Amino acid sequence: MSEQEYRIEHDSMGDVRVPASAKWRAQTQRAVENFPVSGQRISRAHIAALARIKAAAATVNAKLGVLDGDVAAAIAEAAGEVARGDWDNQFPLDVFQTGSGTSSNMNTNEVLASLASERLGRPVHPNDHVNASQSSNDVFPSSIHVAATQGIVHELVPALDHLAVSLERKATAFAGVVKSGRTHLMDATPVTLGQEFGGYAAAVRLGIERLNAALPRVGELPLGGTAVGTGINTPPGFSAAVIAELAATTGLPLTEARNHFEAQASRDGLVEASGVLRVIAISLYKISNDLRWASSGPRAGLGEIRLPDLQPGSSIMPGKVNPVIPEAVCQVVAQVVGNDAAVAFGGSAGNFELNVMLPVIARNVLESIHILSTISRLFADRCIDGIAADEERCRRYAESSPSIVTPLNKYIGYEEAAKVAKQSLAEEKTIREVVLERGYIQAGKLTEAELDAALDVLSMTHP
Numbered sequence: 001m002s003e004q005e006y007r008i009e010h011d012s013m014g015d016v017r018v019p020a021s022a023k024w025r026a027q028t029q030r031a032v033e034n035f036p037v038s039g040q041r042i043s044r045a046h047i048a049a050l051a052r053i054k055a056a057a058a059t060v061n062a063k064l065g066v067l068d069g070d071v072a073a074a075i076a077e078a079a080g081e082v083a084r085g086d087w088d089n090q091f092p093l094d095v096f097q098t099g100s101g102t103s104s105n106m107n108t109n110e111v112l113a114s115l116a117s118e119r120l121g122r123p124v125h126p127n128d129h130v131n132a133s134q135s136s137n138d139v140f141p142s143s144i145h146v147a148a149t150q151g152i153v154h155e156l157v158p159a160l161d162h163l164a165v166s167l168e169r170k171a172t173a174f175a176g177v178v179k180s181g182r183t184h185l186m187d188a189t190p191v192t193l194g195q196e197f198g199g200y201a202a203a204v205r206l207g208i209e210r211l212n213a214a215l216p217r218v219g220e221l222p223l224g225g226t227a228v229g230t231g232i233n234t235p236p237g238f239s240a241a242v243i244a245e246l247a248a249t250t251g252l253p254l255t256e257a258r259n260h261f262e263a264q265a266s267r268d269g270l271v272e273a274s275g276v277l278r279v280i281a282i283s284l285y286k287i288s289n290d291l292r293w294a295s296s297g298p299r300a301g302l303g304e305i306r307l308p309d310l311q312p313g314s315s316i317m318p319g320k321v322n323p324v325i326p327e328a329v330c331q332v333v334a335q336v337v338g339n340d341a342a343v344a345f346g347g348s349a350g351n352f353e354l355n356v357m358l359p360v361i362a363r364n365v366l367e368s369i370h371i372l373s374t375i376s377r378l379f380a381d382r383c384i385d386g387i388a389a390d391e392e393r394c395r396r397y398a399e400s401s402p403s404i405v406t407p408l409n410k411y412i413g414y415e416e417a418a419k420v421a422k423q424s425l426a427e428e429k430t431i432r433e434v435v436l437e438r439g440y441i442q443a444g445k446l447t448e449a450e451l452d453a454a455l456d457v458l459s460m461t462h463p
């Protein structure tokens with residue numbers, strides 16, 4: 001950096017050269033130089049959550065006599081701008097940094113101090129003012145919980161609901177489309193396509209139920225515990241007041257930790273949430289894979305359904321169209337499962353009073369929430385909504401499944417029914433043809449009307 005391009009900033013370790021135009025100061029600059037690891041910055045949602053915490057802390061610090069009102073107001077206003085995204089370019093730090101997130105906490109403190117100083121026309125200190133009554137150890141984990149709660153409530157649950165509605169519409173539309181069930185990938189007794197889509201919708205709704213069940217613990221914040229959970233350097237009542245302020249300003253279901261030592265040292269609520277995200281991902285994988293198989297073909301596959309044509313599939317095979325959205329869903333699932341493994345590993349890094357893998361936990365939980373949200377909407381809008389059934393083929397498969405012999409067990413017994421099934425396959429005849437040929441009606445085992453009723457594939461789906 002030339003002399004015109006930098007200014008000298010100072011921290012407790014000495015002087016640091018900082019880019020002249022940067023709002024950040026010495027500690028952020030040290031971290032920029034110490035952690036050029038991945039090029040991935042902490043996410044927009046996470047920066048916003050940090051800023052909202054700083055705004056709430058400033059407001060409560062003023063109420064409790066820790067900060068002058070004008071200083072607190074300047075910090076809170078600056079934090080509002082950061083939360084809106086006006087200063088994202090002032091958050092240059094890599095995800096892979098100090099395990100407590102101290103570097104990003106200080107980045108937030110320094111940027112807000114600079115912005116608040118400019119507003120006030122007098123110095124605002126990053127530690128003494130912006131970080132007053134706080135430590136990275138309560139602020140940074142709280143910011144992950146706030147961002148995760150925000151993402152679950154405002155992004156993921158609505159997106160999953162959107163997907164469930166889309167699947168439910170198809171469940172209704174396909175209620176009368178009878179097809180062969182498959183177990184072990186082999187022909188089984190009939191189901192309707194509507195029953196299958198109803199099952200998919202229910203899996204997505206159960207995912208929402210699981211998220212809502214985990215939310216109270218995701219929304220439990222260690223804020224106010226400061227360095228080790230005791231709340232050292234806070235005025236009385238700070239924790240409850242700052243969390244109430246944050247809940248009011250964000251409109252999110254945030255509560256004070258029931259036990260500040262648990263909440264300070266463990267990130268179990270986030271490990272739990274990540275596990276739920278993995279369950280949701282696995283549900284989406286099952287649905288996507290079923291759709292890929294059911295739409296396989298168009299000539300040499302199952303071809304029971306058609307997915308909307310979105311783009312040419314092949315650079316070499318003209319006219320080929322591929323199930324690109326389900327493939328994208330499956331890759332999101334792979335990422336979420338991988339993220340969950342990283343979160344679980346990170347969650348195990350709680351040593352005594354602090355977990356020291358917080359930024360990587362944040363990165364993975366927040367990414368999983370985001371990519372599950374976006375893919376759920378794309379899945380609904382660009383795939384599920386446009387699915388059409390090949391009713392004729394579905395019925396043909398259902399009627400040709402040897403397993404439709406199953407309702408005849410009660411008339412001719414399992415062993416005779418197995419012979420019918422095997423003969424029908426070996427001689428490429430229908431079950432009905434074989435039953436007639438083997439003389440069960442003449443032997444008085446069942447009437448022709450009973451045979452017709454027993455072999456009605458649609459009624460087999462609603463026994």
Ligand SMILES: O=C(O)C[C@H](O)C(=O)O
Pocket residue numbers: 100102134135136137227354
């Ligand atoms: O940054 C802080 O507030 C505390 C730090 O994480 C530490 O415990 O050393």
